[in-house]
Amino acid sequence: MNLSLFKETGLRWLWLSFLFLIIDQVTKQWVVATFDLYESVQVLPFFNLTYVHNLGAAFSFLSDAGGWQRWFFAAVAFLVSVALIVWLGKTRLTEQKLCIAYALILGGALGNLIDRVLFGYVIDFIHVYYENWHYPAFNIADSAICVGAGLLIWDAFTNNNENSNDELSKEK
Template sequence: MAAFKLKNVHWLWVSAGVILADQITKQLVIRSIERFESITVLPLLNWVHLHNRGAAFSMMSQMPPWFFVLLGVGVAVGIMVWMRRNPFGQRLVASGLALILGGALGNVIDRVRLGHVTDFVDFHIDDWHFAAFNVADAAITVGAGLLILDMLLEWLRARAARKVVGDGPLP
């Protein structure tokens, strides 16, 4: 029987770092800031202590915590399958997925332990506030951005290759 071999195991250190940073920062917030309290850090940035029972921007907040736990675990399993099957050379994709994995599991830990996710970063301009978020959410967002960047670069490379070969008009 062949041993399970994870080709991209080194990327799991990125995921572990995200989980660690996420959990440490959330614990600092929980221990030092009262719920709904806001501390001004910069003119456009506050630290807050909020509970998010939904997904991004509190969407689907009526869903039970186990729904998001299953969703996060499903994402994690999908990423692990990708890491098992895909080559080493796709660095942007691998790093993006590692960030998403760490962020997803960081938020899953909160939902299992607390029934909600602790958010604490509040960017604002005057009275307008962006949705509060945390390290896990930031990692998921940056990871998704890296995946989009990889797709764009791949499209540009394919377009340049077609132009060099002369296979007709470019889209």
């Protein structure tokens, strides 16, 4: 194995993926050990810890599909994870936003993949609401994926400007 890949590419950010994977799995196991299914504890006037199982994807999409979705979403998460590792290996270490985005999405995808394979559902517990409006429960892995996706979008809008600035500074 070529160790320079870890020194010169985004693979150096795999530690961030593993950090979020561990935080995700530890918090989920804490919730399972502490709460009964559907038990909810108010933490703040707009935030509960509520233990639920999500058989589907985001917002419980396809949760009542009959079971086939477990392996479909597991396969998608696996393929996305492989693609993210490849992309990290091809991304320059200097492209930090992109590296962090890929690493966060990878950690989240692996966290939810583990749940799907082991349990057949994803453990969710973060419940945000305002009066009668309730956002679907989610977990640390989902949060990492969302932050990573946000960084990808930010990078898409700012990357050309950063590259242009790099080129201008080289010309001077």
